[in-house]
Amino acid sequence: MGVKKSGRKGKKMKVIVLEEPLEKKVGALDYMGFKSAKSLKTGCCDAKLLSSQSRFVRDISDSDSSSGSCEADGFMIGCCIIHPL
Amino acid sequence: MKPSIYNMFATIPGSEDYVFMNTLSLCKAILDADTKKALEKGNFQDIDKATLKSLKDLGAIVEDHVDEKTILKVVYEKDINDTDMLELGVLPTLNCNLACPFCYRIKEEDSKRIVGKSITDRVIKFTKKTIIENECKDLLMGLTGGEPLLVMDRSLRLVGELYNFCEKYGVGFQALIGTNATLLTQETIDAFSDYPVRFCTSLDGPKEINDKRRPYTSGKGSYDDIIKSIKRAKKSGMLCRIATTLDKQNIDHVDRYLDELIENGLEGASIVLGPTRGDIGTLCDRPPAWIRNHCFAGTELPNILPKIWRKVMDKKFRLNAFEGTFHENPGRRLQFIVGVYGDVYKSCGGVGSGKKELCVGNLDENGTLNYNHVYYQYMAYDIFSDPKCKDCSVLPICQGKIDTLGLGDDGMMYKGDCESFKELLAGALVVYLEQAYPEAFKA
Numbered sequence: 369m370g371v372k373k374s375g376r377k378g379k380k381m382k383v384i385v386l387e388e389p390l391e392k393k394v395g396a397l398d399y400m401g402f403k404s405a406k407s408l409k410t411g412c413c414d415a416k417l418l419s420s421q422s423r424f425v426r427d428i429s430d431s432d433s434s435s436g437s438c439e440a441d442g443f444m445i446g447c448c449i450i451h452p453l
Numbered sequence: 454m455k456p457s458i459y460n461m462f463a464t465i466p467g468s469e470d471y472v473f474m475n476t477l478s479l480c481k482a483i484l485d486a487d488t489k490k491a492l493e494k495g496n497f498q499d500i501d502k503a504t505l506k507s508l509k510d511l512g513a514i515v516e517d518h519v520d521e522k523t524i525l526k527v528v529y530e531k532d533i534n535d536t537d538m539l540e541l542g543v544l545p546t547l548n549c550n551l552a553c554p555f556c557y558r559i560k561e562e563d564s565k566r567i568v569g570k571s572i573t574d575r576v577i578k579f580t581k582k583t584i585i586e587n588e589c590k591d592l593l594m595g596l597t598g599g600e601p602l603l604v605m606d607r608s609l610r611l612v613g614e615l616y617n618f619c620e621k622y623g624v625g626f627q628a629l630i631g632t633n634a635t636l637l638t639q640e641t642i643d644a645f646s647d648y649p650v651r652f653c654t655s656l657d658g659p660k661e662i663n664d665k666r667r668p669y670t671s672g673k674g675s676y677d678d679i680i681k682s683i684k685r686a687k688k689s690g691m692l693c694r695i696a697t698t699l700d701k702q703n704i705d706h707v708d709r710y711l712d713e714l715i716e717n718g719l720e721g722a723s724i725v726l727g728p729t730r731g732d733i734g735t736l737c738d739r740p741p742a743w744i745r746n747h748c749f750a751g752t753e754l755p756n757i758l759p760k761i762w763r764k765v766m767d768k769k770f771r772l773n774a775f776e777g778t779f780h781e782n783p784g785r786r787l788q789f790i791v792g793v794y795g796d797v798y799k800s801c802g803g804v805g806s807g808k809k810e811l812c813v814g815n816l817d818e819n820g821t822l823n824y825n826h827v828y829y830q831y832m833a834y835d836i837f838s839d840p841k842c843k844d845c846s847v848l849p850i851c852q853g854k855i856d857t858l859g860l861g862d863d864g865m866m867y868k869g870d871c872e873s874f875k876e877l878l879a880g881a882l883v884v885y886l887e888q889a890y891p892e893a894f895k896a
Binding site for chain 2: 381382383384385386387388389
């Protein structure tokens with residue numbers, strides 16, 4: 369994270385970078401975990417050893433708050449445990 | 454140079470600055486109003502070299518010759534055709550021991566179901582064949598229902614047999630069981646503990662409210678049993694996330710709900726919040742009247758949910774509002790959900806809900822999936838041609854919201870409201886960043 373306040377002609381420009389690309393020139397779809405499943409190969413068979421990089425761990429720890437649902441027991445596939453909006 | 458077509462901005466409450474995200478690169482930043490204006494107008498004359506470089510690194514500015522739509526198209530198509538992972542959902546039963554008033558599953562379908570064992574056989578054969586034919590590297594399996602632990606033999610067999618198969622062929626395996634947790638006994642936990650399984654259970658508020666919303670079929674409340682099960686799973690080292698359905702009945706009880714979780718030793722638990730959706734009629738034949746009477750309008754959610762997210766995160770529960778807005782894509786070649794008849798769907802919409810028009814095929818006794826025309830409709834759906842999507846700045850995130858495709862009363866494919874989604878995404882982004890980088894927001 370870095371703060372840059374600069375600008376020509378006396379105008380202050382403010383850009384505080386919070387998150388940079390994880391992998392440059394790779395689209396958001398890659399970031400969204402679709403390739404990280406490969407990291408499972410080293411620990412996927414023990415739930416207690418799940419890699420923090422794996423998509424599966426992301427699923428349980430990070431996802432889903434905004435999805436719409438009529439039943440929160442609802443179906444889960446990937447990161448979608450309840451119906452999206 | 455030109456501004457990226459995938460830039461999005463969100464207002465920060467109480468500030469003149471903006472949160473910025475490029476939805477293609479997922480880079481995030483805080484910008485002042487002048488920088489935002491420059492990006493919107495494509496006028497970079499007043500921006501110095503260092504700031505320009507920052508904005509280029511963020512993906513906010515791209516060279517004139519760069520066609521971002523092409524980049525997204527290539528990455529997207531690579532992803533949906535990727536065969537590394539098979540994502541398989543199974544509903545081993547539609548029966549349930551709870552009687553939640555908002556449940557849309559058609560339970561009586563279960564009584565007409567072809568013998569359960571034969572369907573389980575078909576699912577196992579199909580899964581093995583699909584993994585071998587596609588040389589999959591991972592299997593992600595979800596079990597739900599109905600209550601999957603009501604048919605423990607089927608659920609355990611699906612997990613055990615497919616896990617052993619994956620072990621034999623060096624394929625990664627994970628199973629997620631969506632359960633109401635009332636049957637999550639120590640014996641059940643022990644039975645699954647040999648496998649990489651985790652659970653997700655529902656809890657809809659403090660005891661008094663949950664018991665009105667999630668009663669047993671006898672009318673008795675389920676809260677105490679669910680809490681015991683979550684604590685039991687936690688003690689056994691099994692991951693168990695809590696999913697909470699939100700509507701007008703329980704929205705005002707969130708504080709007490711969270712406090713009761715803490716009192717029960719479940720501080721820091723991972724929580725999912727899902728509002729009921731008013732357009733559920735596009736996904737099921739008989740939407741319960743409860744939903745119509747209690748759901749929020751889509752346009753209300755961007756005002757309601759960020760406040761609830763903040764409450765949950767302020768009390769130190771685990772929740773990622775931002776990534777929760779990401780959409781699954783049923784256009785993925787290897788994503789299937791199998792219902793109790795061996796009927797197959799591409800998204801959760803339709804399965805077990807009587808909306809058979811969304812079924813994409815059936816499994817035969819050899820475990821072969823015989824596709825029908827709906828499958829091709831899903832697979833041919835082109836997000837880059839859809840007039841609502843093709844120029845949208847959040848397309849890399851929502852992926853065309855294909856997972857919300859349902860059938861309207863007119864028989865046409867119908868998608869959820871985009872504008873509310875965009876507002877919600879912006880709200881989620883701000884809440885997430887405020888929590889992740891509090892110092893930056895003080896600057």
